[in-house]
Amino acid sequence: KKRVGVLISGSGTNLQALIDATLDPLSQMGCEIVLVLSNKPNAQGLERAERVNIPTKVLSHKDYSSREDFDKAIHNELIAASVDIVCLAGFMRILSGEFTRKWKGKLINVHPALLPLFKGTHAQKQALEAGVRVSGCSVHFVEEDVDAGAIITQETVPIEVNDTEDILIERIKTAEHKAFPRALKLLATEKVKLGDNNKIIWS
Numbered sequence: 001k002k003r004v005g006v007l008i009s010g011s012g013t014n015l016q017a018l019i020d021a022t023l024d025p026l027s028q029m030g031c032e033i034v035l036v037l038s039n040k041p042n043a044q045g046l047e048r049a050e051r052v053n054i055p056t057k058v059l060s061h062k063d064y065s066s067r068e069d070f071d072k073a074i075h076n077e078l079i080a081a082s083v084d085i086v087c088l089a090g091f092m093r094i095l096s097g098e099f100t101r102k103w104k105g106k107l108i109n110v111h112p113a114l115l116p117l118f119k120g121t122h123a124q125k126q127a128l129e130a131g132v133r134v135s136g137c138s139v140h141f142v143e144e145d146v147d148a149g150a151i152i153t154q155e156t157v158p159i160e161v162n163d164t165e166d167i168l169i170e171r172i173k174t175a176e177h178k179a180f181p182r183a184l185k186l187l188a189t190e191k192v193k194l195g196d197n198n199k200i201i202w203s
């Protein structure tokens with residue numbers, strides 16, 4: 001079984017979806033969550049992990065003088081827990097090139113849009129303003145270039161006529177809770193990997 005570390009900053013609803021999937025033997029995820037790490041001391045997601053006895057760690061980026069130092073501290077915690085795969089689940093920090101290179105092919109993120117459209121923050125608002133009639137989420141490998149890594153899986157949602165940003169955020173969140181466990185399973189069971197050319201290899 002692969003050992004998974006999950007990085008969070010907030011409420012941890014995607015973490016919960018990953019916990020539910022990995023604790024269900026019927027899901028055959030091929031992995032277990034062994035560490036939940038937050039950069040925010042009060043992240044609600046920490047309680048979700050504690051409830052099911054998953055070890056947690058808080059590392060505040062404010063305690064480090066540079067992004068690289070903070071990322072090194074995260075890296076050390078992941079190594080200490082013998083983590084094989086890292087999931088960013090609402091983790092709100094841009095990771096240094098050094099960190100993304102060390103975890104290349106083992107580090108995934110969920111973004112609330114159908115990449116390569118609407119990279120960056122407020123992706124749902126960007127979709128509404130663009131007038132597209134579908135959006136969704138993408139689970140992708142993390143590389144230094146933010147939201148540009150190879151896409152593992154996507155889930156679409158409709159955009160309805162009277163949607164507000166908040167309604168669309170919620171609809172896409174529900175899609176994320178399906179797509180993220182699916183992507184983690186694909187990686188943990190080695191159905192997908194990242195090639196040297198930074199493209200997905202399916203087997």
Ligand code: 3YE
Pocket residue numbers: 088091092093094095096097100109120121141142143144145146147148149
């Ligand atoms: N880092 C790299 N590549 C990626 N992090 C995430 C995805 C991803 C990544 O594909 N290299 C917004 C964060 C964006 C932002 O500007 N954050 C600030 C701090 C804001 C805060 O602490 O509240 C910063 O300086 O990092 C995960 C998603 C990142 C979301």
